[in-house]
Amino acid sequence: xxxxxxxxxxxxxxxxxxxxxxxxxxxxxxxxxxxxxxxxxxxxxxxxxxxxxxxxxxxxxxxxxxxxxxxxxxxxxxxxxxxxxxxxxxxxxxxxxxxxxxxxxxxxxxxxxxxxxxxxxxxxxxxxxxxxxxxxxxxxxxxxxxxxxxxxxxxxxxxxxxxxxxxxxxxxxxxxxxxxxxxxxxxxxxxxxxxxxxxxxxxxxxxxxxxxxxxxxxxxxxxxxxxxxxxxxxxxxxxxxxxxxxxxxxxxxxxxxxxxxxxxxxxxxxxxxxxxxxxxxxxxxxxxxxxxxxxxxxxxxxxxxxxxxxxxxxxxxxxxxxxxxxxxxxxxxxxxxxxxxxxxxxxxxxxxxxxxxxxxxxxxxxx
Amino acid sequence: xxxxxxxxxxxxxxxxxxxxxxxxxxxxxxxxxxxxxxxxxxxxxxxxxxxxxxxxxxxxxxxxxxxxxxxxxxxxxxxxxxxxxxxxxxxxxxxxxxxxxxxxxxxxxxxxxxxxxxxxxxxxxxxxxxxxxxxxxxxxxxxxxxxxxxxxxxxxxxxxxxxxxxxxxxxxxxxxxxxxxxxxxxxxxxxxxxxxxxxxxxxxxxxxxxxxxxxxxxxxxxxxxxxxxxxxxxxxxxxxxxxxxxxxxxxxxxxxxxxxxxxxxxxxxxxxxxxxxxxxxxxxxxxxxxxxxxxxxxxxxxxxxxxxxxxxxxxxxxxxxxxxxxxxxxxxxxxxxxxxxxxxxxxxxxxxxxxxxxxxxxxxxxx
Numbered sequence: 001x002x003x004x005x006x007x008x009x010x011x012x013x014x015x016x017x018x019x020x021x022x023x024x025x026x027x028x029x030x031x032x033x034x035x036x037x038x039x040x041x042x043x044x045x046x047x048x049x050x051x052x053x054x055x056x057x058x059x060x061x062x063x064x065x066x067x068x069x070x071x072x073x074x075x076x077x078x079x080x081x082x083x084x085x086x087x088x089x090x091x092x093x094x095x096x097x098x099x100x101x102x103x104x105x106x107x108x109x110x111x112x113x114x115x116x117x118x119x120x121x122x123x124x125x126x127x128x129x130x131x132x133x134x135x136x137x138x139x140x141x142x143x144x145x146x147x148x149x150x151x152x153x154x155x156x157x158x159x160x161x162x163x164x165x166x167x168x169x170x171x172x173x174x175x176x177x178x179x180x181x182x183x184x185x186x187x188x189x190x191x192x193x194x195x196x197x198x199x200x201x202x203x204x205x206x207x208x209x210x211x212x213x214x215x216x217x218x219x220x221x222x223x224x225x226x227x228x229x230x231x232x233x234x235x236x237x238x239x240x241x242x243x244x245x246x247x248x249x250x251x252x253x254x255x256x257x258x259x260x261x262x263x264x265x266x267x268x269x270x271x272x273x274x275x276x277x278x279x280x281x282x283x284x285x286x287x288x289x290x291x292x293x294x295x296x297x298x299x300x301x302x303x304x305x306x307x308x309x310x311x312x313x314x315x316x317x318x319x320x321x322x323x324x325x326x327x328x329x330x331x332x333x334x335x336x337x338x339x340x341x342x343x344x345x346x347x348x349x350x351x352x353x354x355x356x357x358x359x360x361x362x363x364x365x366x367x
Numbered sequence: 368x369x370x371x372x373x374x375x376x377x378x379x380x381x382x383x384x385x386x387x388x389x390x391x392x393x394x395x396x397x398x399x400x401x402x403x404x405x406x407x408x409x410x411x412x413x414x415x416x417x418x419x420x421x422x423x424x425x426x427x428x429x430x431x432x433x434x435x436x437x438x439x440x441x442x443x444x445x446x447x448x449x450x451x452x453x454x455x456x457x458x459x460x461x462x463x464x465x466x467x468x469x470x471x472x473x474x475x476x477x478x479x480x481x482x483x484x485x486x487x488x489x490x491x492x493x494x495x496x497x498x499x500x501x502x503x504x505x506x507x508x509x510x511x512x513x514x515x516x517x518x519x520x521x522x523x524x525x526x527x528x529x530x531x532x533x534x535x536x537x538x539x540x541x542x543x544x545x546x547x548x549x550x551x552x553x554x555x556x557x558x559x560x561x562x563x564x565x566x567x568x569x570x571x572x573x574x575x576x577x578x579x580x581x582x583x584x585x586x587x588x589x590x591x592x593x594x595x596x597x598x599x600x601x602x603x604x605x606x607x608x609x610x611x612x613x614x615x616x617x618x619x620x621x622x623x624x625x626x627x628x629x630x631x632x633x634x635x636x637x638x639x640x641x642x643x644x645x646x647x648x649x650x651x652x653x654x655x656x657x658x659x660x661x662x663x664x665x666x667x668x669x670x671x672x673x674x675x676x677x678x679x680x681x682x683x684x685x686x687x688x689x690x691x692x693x694x695x696x697x698x699x700x701x702x703x704x705x706x707x708x709x710x711x712x713x714x715x716x717x718x719x720x721x722x723x724x725x726x727x728x729x730x731x732x733x734x
Binding site: 177179181192193194195196197201203204205207208210211213214215229231233234235236237238239240241242243244245246247250253255257284314315316 | 544546548559560561562563564568570571572574575577578580581582596598600601602603604605606607608609610611612613614617620622624651681682683
């Protein structure tokens with residue numbers, strides 16, 4: 001195995017996208033600790049892309065072209081990673097970069113940094129460009145940098161369509177499914193387990209609903225020709241007081257992933273029917289789906305120009321934040337999504353370079 | 368409400384059984400902290416029942432008549448209580464004593480202390496008498512004082528039949544059901560909950576077994592004319608990793624209470640069949656049932672002499688330790704079992720005095 005030393009992020013030459021990705025990996029940025037990486041990105045943009053207008057909200061950095069343009073594209077990538085798994089040090093091995101965040105999604109950030117420099121240097125893209133380097137994607141909603149900017153300075157994210165450079169293996173992942181978590185409480189009454197008829201067993205009370213949920217097949221729904229394979233999963237169950245006590249409480253958490261043809265309310269009503277018998281049901285979180293928008297002119301143009309496969313996005317991603325504001329958005333980025341969040345995370349040179357080439361081609365920048 | 372001061376345990380006059388019970392309640396003896404009460408009981412026996420042979424094993428105190436007798440009765444009561452629930456201070460209110468352990472089972476201990484003094488003072492019972500004041504009944508098996516004595520000095524507990532003075536409301540509770548706890552593990556494979564087909568949901572895997580267990584009615588079995596109403600309860604369930612992860616593990620704990628006509632193995636096989644689909648099943652604990660032995664001459668004589676109701680014991684109690692050694696045993700003691708382990712625990716003067724009168728009558732002691 002050959003290993004190569006990794007340059008500082010601000011100094012890394014822009015032409016070598018894989019080494020630039022390694023320099024990004026070398027700055028730790030586990031969620032809620034994105035400050036140093038945000039600082040370095042901001043400094044690099046100031047030095048190397050001075051003609052872009054910069055803004056910062058928390059640890060989210062946004063760079064925008066100031067050119068007049070009919071239409072504007074927002075290109076986004078999150079700065080944060082999941083916690084390290086023995087893979088915090090980047091390792092360049094030929095044309096493969098190993099390390100935390102290499103696929104999810106510092107390869108995408110490298111593409112964004114190079115686009116920023118190309119555009120700032122005078123290449124004139126077909127669209128106004130907004131580049132968003134944001135914090136807090138891998139953790140709870142409340143920490144999400146895009147959400148903060150939409151709440152505090154929405155004008156910074158205004159645009160006609162959006163691309164998030166999440167790892168998709170170079171495919172377009174269109175739209176995204178909605179996600180709904182419900183917590184259901186089944187109540188009972190404690191008693192000695194030798195005399196259960198003096199109480200009521202809450203775990204037994206939950207059994208019919210659990211059985212219905214486990215048997216239910218939520219099916220596949222086709223939207224814009226894309227098959228959205230839905231899911232319904234009991235992700236947690238907990239009940240019990242002591243081994244000799246009839247339990248008075250049992251709690252389930254159900255996760256429903258639904259196609260873009262469903263609203264959150266429709267999904268909720270369906271799950272609540274399966275949960276008949278519960279004493280209380282609460283919504284833990286609910287995020288609407290995003291339509292694939294394949295017939296939107298800009299999306300159609302992007303898909304056609306790139307000639308890449310289009311697949312439905314089955315997980316929920318930040319594209320839904322744009323969709324909720326009427327802005328078509330999709331995921332398209334380097335890296336294999338299946339290695340994200342694993343100890344063996346890696347990204348190839350070819351994957352990063354192909355993503356960059358596709359974007360500069362679409363934007364009409366020399367590249 | 369009138370309250371009365373409670374005398375020291377060693378000095379409390381033996382004639383007033385309710386005040387003697389209060390003096391016992393005044394010495395805290397939560398399980399694993401029985402030392403002080405064992406010391407005080409031992410000292411009182413030394414001073415007031417000097418003709419009994421005393422022995423001590425851990426915090427279990429045993430006093431035995433040295434008279435020759437054809438037959439020997441073992442009378443037992445545990446020293447320990449469950450943890451306090453705002454009721455640690457005894458409160459005498461007329462003919463009712465409130466406080467932790469008043470019903471379970473310091474009223475029974477007061478009866479034993481008075482019997483010890485009567486017998487030591489020269490009253491000649493029809494049987495050799497062994498009085499056991501033992502530790503660790505309310506907690507895990509390994510702390511049980513009777514078990515320790517059976518293991519270390521079984522001759523101290525030798526006898527022809529045994530009575531435990533657990534609170535039964537003055538009824539004879541005959542035999543006891545067996546109890547079996549099984550833990551069943553259902554395995555799965557983790558995956559993102561948006562793509563569950565890449566894994567296998569362990570909670571869903573457990574659903575059919577849980578449904579069968581909840582539906583199963585284990586029925587009532589009659590032994591010696593006594594109806595043993597059995598039970599089968601899922602007392603714990605736990606599964607889940609995170610709200611977005613298909614769970615790879617789900618664990619159930621099942622408690623089966625079975626009539627004396629079943630062996631532990633028969634009960635285990637029955638529950639294992641209901642748990643079909645589990646990846647692993649382990650026995651958490653198993654205690655055999657005790658037969659009611661109503662046709663044993665001494666038991667029949669006791670029941671007839673007292674003219675009290677006989678009921679099947681549905682919980683597991685220490686009578687099974689004697690039954691396992693071929694010694695018929697039953698529960699018979701003062702106090703309402705339904706107030707045991709509650710904040711409102713109490714015992715009445717009448718309940719304690721009636722139990723004492725019944726025992727001295729049966730033993731042929733003046734009383």
